[in-house]
Structures are given as C-alpha cells and as structure tokens.
Amino acid sequence: xxxxxxxxxxxLFGQLLIGLINGSFYALLSLGLAVIFGMLNIINFxxxxxxxxxxxxxxxxxxYSGLGYWPALIIAPILVGITxxxxxxxxxxxxxxxxxxxxxxxxxxxxxxxxxxxxxxFGSAGLPYTVPESLQGGRNLGFMxxxxxxxxxxxxxxxxxxxxxxxxxxxxxxxYLRAATENPTLVRAFGINVPRMITLTYGFGVALAAFAGVxxxxxxxxxxxxxxxxxxxxxxxxxxxxMGSILGAILTGFGLGVIEGLTKVFFPxxxxxxxxxxxxxxxxxxxxxxxxxxx
Amino acid sequence: MLDARxxxxxxxxxxxxxxxxxxLHGVTFDVREGEVVTLLGRNGAGKTTTLKSIMGIVGHxxxxxxxxxxxxxxxxxxxIARAGVALCPEERGIFSSLNVEENLLLPPVVRxxxxxxxxxFDLFPNLKERLGSSQGTKLSGGEQQxxxxxxxxxxxxxxxxxxxxxxxxxxxxxQQIGKTIRALKQEGFTILLxxxxxxxxxTVADRYYVMEHGRIIDQFANAELxxxxxxxxxxxxx
Numbered sequence: 001x002x003x004x005x006x007x008x009x010x011x012l013f014g015q016l017l018i019g020l021i022n023g024s025f026y027a028l029l030s031l032g033l034a035v036i037f038g039m040l041n042i043i044n045f046x047x048x049x050x051x052x053x054x055x056x057x058x059x060x061x062x063x064y065s066g067l068g069y070w071p072a073l074i075i076a077p078i079l080v081g082i083t084x085x086x087x088x089x090x091x092x093x094x095x096x097x098x099x100x101x102x103x104x105x106x107x108x109x110x111x112x113x114x115x116x117x118x119x120x121x122f123g124s125a126g127l128p129y130t131v132p133e134s135l136q137g138g139r140n141l142g143f144m145x146x147x148x149x150x151x152x153x154x155x156x157x158x159x160x161x162x163x164x165x166x167x168x169x170x171x172x173x174x175x176y177l178r179a180a181t182e183n184p185t186l187v188r189a190f191g192i193n194v195p196r197m198i199t200l201t202y203g204f205g206v207a208l209a210a211f212a213g214v215x216x217x218x219x220x221x222x223x224x225x226x227x228x229x230x231x232x233x234x235x236x237x238x239x240x241x242x243m244g245s246i247l248g249a250i251l252t253g254f255g256l257g258v259i260e261g262l263t264k265v266f267f268p269x270x271x272x273x274x275x276x277x278x279x280x281x282x283x284x285x286x287x288x289x290x291x292x293x294x295x
Numbered sequence: 296m297l298d299a300r301x302x303x304x305x306x307x308x309x310x311x312x313x314x315x316x317x318x319l320h321g322v323t324f325d326v327r328e329g330e331v332v333t334l335l336g337r338n339g340a341g342k343t344t345t346l347k348s349i350m351g352i353v354g355h356x357x358x359x360x361x362x363x364x365x366x367x368x369x370x371x372x373x374x375i376a377r378a379g380v381a382l383c384p385e386e387r388g389i390f391s392s393l394n395v396e397e398n399l400l401l402p403p404v405v406r407x408x409x410x411x412x413x414x415x416f417d418l419f420p421n422l423k424e425r426l427g428s429s430q431g432t433k434l435s436g437g438e439q440q441x442x443x444x445x446x447x448x449x450x451x452x453x454x455x456x457x458x459x460x461x462x463x464x465x466x467x468x469x470q471q472i473g474k475t476i477r478a479l480k481q482e483g484f485t486i487l488l489x490x491x492x493x494x495x496x497x498t499v500a501d502r503y504y505v506m507e508h509g510r511i512i513d514q515f516a517n518a519e520l521x522x523x524x525x526x527x528x529x530x531x532x533x
Contacts, residue, residue: 172400175393175397175400175401176401178390178392178393179390179392179393179401181392182390182391182392183388183390185352185372186382186384186388187401188352188371188372188373188376189350189351189352189372189373189375189376189382190373190376190381190401190402190403190447190450191373191376191377191402191403191405191450192373192403193373194373
C-alpha cells in the first residue's frame with residue numbers, strides 16, 4: 001500500500017474527499033450569508049433552518065408529488081426562496097436601520113420556530129433520501145474510490161459558487177448590487193428600485209441555502225437539526241473569510257473543509273475544533289477576516 | 296424676464312425635515328426649459344437640501360414640486376429619476392467597488408434622448424483614457440467630478456441637479472466644468488446648479504436665486520449681476 005507522510009494514501013484521499021464535500025456545503029452556505037449580509041446588513045441566523053427546509057422540500061416533493069431529485073433541485077430552492085421573500089417583506093424590511101442585533105435575534109427566533117415545526121411533524125430521527133439513479137455507483141481512480149454523487153456535489157457547488165461570483169463581480173446586475181451595498185440612497189436616486197432588489201437578494205440567498213439542502217439530502221439524513229449542526233461551523237467560516245466578501249466566502253469554505261479533512265487524518269482529536277482554533281487566530285491577527293475589506 | 300412658457304420645474308412652498316430639524320421653510324422658485332439656474336447661499340442655507348428634496352432623498356418633505364406638470368412630492372426617488380431628473384451629489388458618489396466603466400454605465404437609461412458615450416467622451420476626454428482603471432475612487436478629484444457628471448448625461452434625464460461641481464477643484468478643471476455646463480445648455484439640458492462660488496456661477500448661469508435660513512430671499516438675472524454684487528457680498532459673507 002502506498003503511503004504519504006506515513007499515512008495510507010487511501011485514508012488521505014478519502015478524508016480529502018470528505019473535506020471537499022463538507023467544504024462544498026460550507027462554501028454554498030457562507031456564500032449565501034455573505035450575499036445577504038452585504039446587501040441587507042442582516043446576519044441571517046435562520047440560514048441553517050432554510051438549508052433544512054430545502055432538504056425537507058425535496059423529501060416532501062418526492063413523497064407527495066413523486067418528483068425526484070433533479071426536479072427538486074430546481075423547485076425546492078424556488079419554493080424556499082419564495083418563503084424568504086415573504087419573510088423579508090413581512091419582517092426584515094423594518095430592521096435595516098436598527099442595530100445588527102435585531103436582525104440576528106429575529107432570524108434566530110425564526111430558525112427555532114422552523115426547527116420546532118419540523119421536529120413536531122417529522123420527529124428528530126431523520127428521514128432517508130436516496131441518491132438519484134443516474135448518480136449511483138462510483139469509479140475507481142486508481143488511488144481511491146470516488147462515488148459519483150460526491151463528485152457531482154463538488155462540481156455543482158463549484159459551478160454555483162463561481163456562477164454567483166461572476167454575476168456579482170462581472171455583470172451589470174452585479175454592479176447594481178455592489179453599488180447599492182455602498183450607497184443605496186444614490187443608487188435609488190438613479191432610478192433603480194433598490195427595495196425590490198434587496199427583497200430578491202434575500203430570496204436568492206435563501207434559495208442558495210435550500211439548494212445546498214437538496215444536495216445534502218442524499219448524503220446526510222434529512223432531519224430537523226441538520227441545519228443547526230452545520231450552521232455553527234459555517235458562521236466560523238464566514239468570520240474567517242470576512243463578512244460580506246463573496247470570493248472570501250467561497251475560498252474559505254472549500255479551504256476549511258479540506259483543512260478539517262486533513263486534520264482528521266493527521267490529528268483526529270483536533271478535527272472538531274480546528275476551524276474554531278483558526279477562527280480565534282484570524283480574529284486576533286486580522287479582525288476583519290482574511291478577505292474582509294475593513295482592516 | 297417674464298416668459299409665457301410653463302416652467303420645466305416649479306417648486307412651491309417646499310418644506311423639508313431631517314428627523315426633528317426643520318431645514319427648508321417654504322422654498323418657491325422655478326426653472327424654465329433650457330435654463331441654467333443657480334442657487335447661491337452660505338453653508339447651511341438649505342441649497343443642498345433643496346436639491347435632495349426635489350430628488351426625494353430627504354427624510355420628510357411637503358409642498359409642491361412640479362416637473363413637466365407632474366407632481367413629484369410623495370414619489371419615491373427611483374420614480375422621480377424615471378420622470379427625467381438626475382442628481383450629481385456634492386460628495387460625487389463615485390462607487391469604490393465599481394471600476395470607472397461600471398460607474399459610468401451604472402445609472403440606467405430612463406428616457407430616450409440621452410447623450411451617446413462618444414459625445415460624453417468629447418466633453419470629458421480624460422474619462423476615455425481612464426476607462427480601464429480599476430477603481431472609480433482612484434481617480435483624481437477632477438476626474439471623479441467629470442465621471443459624476445458624465446454618468447447622468449447618458450440617462451435621458453432633462454433636468455440635471457448639480458451640487459457644487461467645482462468644490463475643491465483646481466482652476467483649470469473649474470474652467471473645463473464651466474465649458475461643459477455651457478455645452479450641455481447648448482444640447483438643451485436644463486440645469487439647476489448649487490454654488491458658493493458666484494464668480495464661477497456668473498460664467499454659466501442665466502438666473503440666480505439667493506437662499507438663507509431655508510428660504511429664497513432674493514433673485515436676479517445674470518444681466519443684473521453687476522448691479523447686485525455688493526448685495527451678494529453681504530448675502531454670502533465674502
């Protein structure tokens with residue numbers, strides 16, 4: 001058996017893959033948080049619950065409409081995104097001029113309600129969701145076995161992340177978003193309906209979380225607490241990357257997933273805490289985060 | 296000075312507040328199609344607030360702002376912009392997260408009849424050279440001012456609100472801005488200008504209104520400027 005640094009290569013690459021998978025979800029979720037924070041100035045604590053809603057939406061679409069994974073991957077984010085639009089219109093729009101704390105408390109309360117409702121109807125044991133037929137099985141790469149579904153998750157997540165980055169940094173629509181983040185009053189005085197743009201941004205950020213939730217359904221269990229388990233780590237990722245930085249959220253998400261995976265190989269005892277240790281160090285050295293604009 | 300045409304912009308008894316503070320106490324004036332009208336006054340007289348109130352970006356306002364016969368009071372600023380009014384703010388409002396080209400192309404076209412990009416580059420040749428620059432805020436003060444004016448010429452807005460476009464700029468740049476304002480008048484734009492520098496204003500303006508404590512206290516045409524210079528020195532405290 002081939003060994004690298006005294007570690008069997010199978011184990012090393014296996015953990016690297018798990019790290020990339022986790023990193024895919026970190027990146028998708030922290031990207032949504034960054035987009036929402038940049039535009040709304042709201043720390044969206046219900047992001048984990050909205051990710052969970054995405055997974056449940058996929059499960060329910062299959063149970064009650066017979067719609068499988070592929071349609072769910074489109075429909076679930078749209079449905080959950082619409083609930084985000086409603087939440088923004090009903091609640092969040094009144095909070096923008098207040099301290100961050102109010103948005104944080106409101107979305108945190110919302111997360112508790114959503115999880116409580118899910119637990120009430122579905123229990124906390126978790127529900128199975130199978131890998132779509134077209135992505136079952138895997139391939140032997142010679143140095144490791146790569147399940148097709150996991151390869152798909154990494155590719156799809158990369159594509160969605162960089163697609164979002166491209167739209168925000170390289171298109172006319174993205175220029176509106178960036179400008180409105182800086183000076184919403186002036187952008188509105190140019191004739192752009194900024195409040196509608198803010199609403200749709202929140203809907204999009206929430207839809208990203210739901211998209212991650214659908215992709216997670218076949219890997220992790222569909223359960224009410226799946227979001228709250230993940231979101232703590234995602235917030236650490238966002239703090240490390242720098243609040244509001246799009247590229248920072250993506251790179252830090254994948255990077256920390258990989259670091260976490262490697263820690264499992266080299267020093268398993270630290271694998272649950274390594275991200276928080278990095279967060280503490282980054283906060284000491286660069287309080288605005290690795291990619292944060294304010295230094 | 297009387298003109299039979301209805302004014303393009305008719306402001307009547309305009310009052311405005313920022314939170315609790317009452318800034319404008321009944322401002323009344325008008326601007327006719329194709330004119331360059333200047334609001335003069337000391338710091339804090341309410342000139343900038345008047346422009347912002349027309350644009351719909353102060354806290355609370357009452358009275359009447361008729362533009363092409365349409366009432367703008369009570370409309371949100373995006374709908375005022377779409378009626379054909381554009382603001383070049385005092386702080387210029389260049390976006391640091393946008394490059395020069397993105398800054399220039401940011402304001403959407405609200406009506407037909409805006410200037411083509413080539414014409415804007417005729418007026419501001421420096422802007423064309425700077426298109427490739429990374430960040431809008433890396434430009435010099437004069438270039439930022441040109442960018443702030445240039446970007447609202449594309450949109451088809453007929454009324455331009457320019458808030459102290461010469462503030463803090465070198466004399467040679469001020470001359471270029473003056474030349475540009477006269478060229479824009481030739482193109483048929485109507486301009487409401489806020490200035491502290493009435494020497495500069497006298498090179499471009501058709502008429503003047505003088506503001507103090509949130510009211511219009513005097514007005515005269517450019518031809519009457521010489522007769523009013525002493526009074527103006529009093530008003531402006533120069």
